[in-house]
Amino acid sequence: MTQLIFNLFNGVIIGAFYALMALGLSLILNLSGVINFAHGGFLALGAYLAYSLMPHIGFWGALVAAPLLTGLLGIAIEWLLIRRTYGRDPLYSLLLTFGLAFIFEDVSRYIWGAQSVPYQIPALLSRPLSLSYFFITGYRVFMVALVALAVAALYLLLTRTRIGIRIRAGTHDLATVATLGVNVRLLRSVNFGLGVYLAGLAGVLAAGQLGLQPTIGTSLIMPSFVAIIVGGLGSLPGTLLGGILIGVASGITSVYFASATEAVIYVMMALVLLVRPRGLLGEEGRLQ
Amino acid sequence: MTAIEEPGSAGRRAATSRTPGAAVHLLLTVLIWILLATMPLWIDRVGGYTNLATRVLVTGLAATGLNFLLGFTGVLSFGHAAYFGLGAYGVGLTIRYLVPSTLLGILVGVGVGTLAAVVIGFLIRKLRGVYFAMVTIAFGQVFYFIVYRWNAVTGGDDGLSGWRRQPLDLGFARIDILGDQTAFYYFVLVWFALATAAMWLLLRSPFGHTLIAIRENERRARFLGIPVEQHIWFSFVVSAFFASLAGTLYALLNNFADPHSLRWDKSGEFVIMAVLGGMRSFWGPLLGAAIFVVLQDYASSRTENWMSLIGILFVLVVLFFPRGVLGILGRRALT
């Protein structure tokens, strides 16, 4: 029984992470056609910013501020560099963000050092809630709750606000949205910032569990790709579902066949591609 | 498309009338071969070393192989390091566990890499654009994790050591490619020559023309009754074939195979080499590889922040030189 609860819980936690990362990637990919390779770099940056801000504004302050700052930086980079690749072969945006990922890792190392930094979470969260289920710590519950909150907020943003509705419309048909007089440039900037904000948030959360060093983002970006492919390109609910599915799958595999923890998610991807090339919810449309 | 940049069209045009493009291209090809043939003689004087020259050739071959798909079929694979790395492990495992023969090792390495590409290519032949790129990255990672995790056979993170390339026994002569760096360079050069000749011929064949037609306008090609998926699949396999050949040579160069050679950042390096040199020209990827390898070698001796320099190079190429060095030169030569 413990094993079962554990596997599910653990899978959901891992999946929530993947989903948070993948939702950000997916937002950017859907509207701008850009695969953001630098997403892992933004994640690391969010975590590092939180680490630097914490002594001044505390964990809770950093939790709010660090992702926001990361998002703003994302907007700046979109405005300076990424937008120059719109409308060109996807090759170029891929290479650009790939180069940015290099720069991010190097700059993080330059500023914060190559060594892991001691990232502390509030004592309140860092203890188990129950002795027999010691793996259910306050922090893990908090993480899942926060991811759920972020997803709900994203849903509301995309369905209830003007800009959100425009983003969704733009995902379907950007040309029409542009002719209707919407400032597509601005829309893409905001959307990019939103995606990067989610990466920053994932970073702040991840560093509570993992060692914070410049390469922290790289291990999380590939599963996010798979989450998008499994869930279906262009579908945010699909991405969410994909993230949680591969999280649960790799959580369970890590118990029975640890060496295949990563392999299993790629096997899932291969299966999905064979049976349903567009992904699980690929045809269902957008977050509605 | 200009004549200089297309082996296919260059050949076509050269047959009817001598265009300046074809002449420039011929000149370039001759120049490249003179440089390659003499490289071990002068590389020391310009601050390089034989091992660096061999590395340029090997990565140049991988990038040229990738470009068969990228530049001449118009399909972006971001996972070619997988086939490169499978080639490397194929040759390493063969020499270590099966037969101490360099040539047999190459055969097995290329076989394994190509076989993987046949399967993966079949799975993804219907995908296009960003989706194709993402799926190739993800599938590339499958092989990376297999090699990385399958400790008992591949040595896992420690890499595959305990084997060396074997001297060549041709029956009538014995060539020591193990101890003699220069001999190994020419060994690689022979393979490079064979591979590039094969690719050149393929591109000039009707098959090559069809690939370019698909790149230029897939819909039109489809209306003409060309089985597009099949062609893309085949082009993918050909391209991975040469990438895995390069991978075997890379492992032989290092006497070592490591999981890093399958990782997605290696794939990205091959793509940037092709773009940097000019992906619409046959020799572009080689030039791009030369620039990239030499620059990385130089920068990483001078600053530990070389990753930023490489990153900046990526950004600059994308923003300012999307056609690559030969793309720019080609345009100049014609105007």
Place this chain on the structure above:
Amino acid sequence: MQDHPLSAAVGRRTLLKGLVLGAAAQVSAPFILKARGEEPVRIGLDNPLTGTYAALGKNERIGCEYAVEEINAKGGIIGRPVELLVEDSTSGDTGTAVQKARKLIDRDKVSVLIGNVNSAMALATGQVSNELKTLHIVPGGHTDAVTGKDCHWNVFRVCNTTEMEANAASGALITNAGKKWYYITPDYAYGHTLQAGLEKAAAKLGGTKVGGDLTPLGTTDFSAYLINAQSANPDVIIFLLAGDDAVNGLKQAVQFGLDKSFHLAGAQQELEVLEGLPPEARVGTWVFEWYWKQPDVPHVNDFVAGIRKKTGKVPTARTWFGYTAAWTYALIANQEKTLDAVKLAKALGGFKLPPEVALMPGSPFYRASDHQLIPSLFVGHAQSQGDDPEDLFHVDQVVDGTTAAPPEGETGCKMNWNI
């Protein structure tokens, strides 16, 4: 999106300027430590400066640099100044490490090669240096094979083998913590040999293995293994993880409150890892290969003060590895008055480090049969804060390396002097 030539041109120029300035600042940064005079003796360091092992590699580099400064201040090597050439081997790309080794030996004509943190790279570059008949000192790659089955006449090693660390740790663990052990072991050569060593050593002292998990390298979530460990109900949970895995594993074990019900311990531990942990996770019994706080040992305080002045931080075991590697070469070359690799390699067999380089109790020496340095090892426990903010370890016991090292016949090394 359409290009707007005018606005793009302006942006482009400013951008270019910034990038070029940044690049120039990077390139002009001095990377070569040079001494006055002609015909320098060159020492080549081929070690990770980027990636996972960057922190360790950099500390080894600082040790090398500091040693070279001292060597030059004391008259260099056979009267010639010493120059340190540094190449980034990267942390994972062995092809690059091999290429850099060839570059240093073939082109730059270094007299000795130093490296690598990464065991695989230490082995791979060892093949290169052996082929090119160049003396090679491995400062910090622990896998047994370097001075075991893959030993070479030209390769020497400063840091301990995993087996030595296991032997040094086991006694203290049994007495301090208990006899029932559960292993959390990274699934690659380093972890396997370390666990095998510990099991062997524990069996001699009456310790038993109650279970164990092999965790893939790069595991981020250890909860599955920690649950298994808890249900096996051991006295000690043995963490054999290194680097990032160690940070992740310990961080999570302490969050789960396991440090309250079990003893957390392991073999090798590094100051770099403890510094990366939040204070409450700095727990457990460990082996350090060198520690900066040795008030009674001569010269250590000078070394610590010197490094602190240079970097603002205390030296770690890694700093000492680099320092010792560079000094080893200078000492032996000055003693033999030659740079001939074969002669120096012969002379290094049995060579004892003088106290100003050894910086530890006892007298470390290079064993002639396998070229392994036999130093003292520091067994103790991690502490969240000592009287100095960087004092995160308390030495309980110093173990003599001769008792920790496997007997000469059992290392698997067959030294081949047919050059």
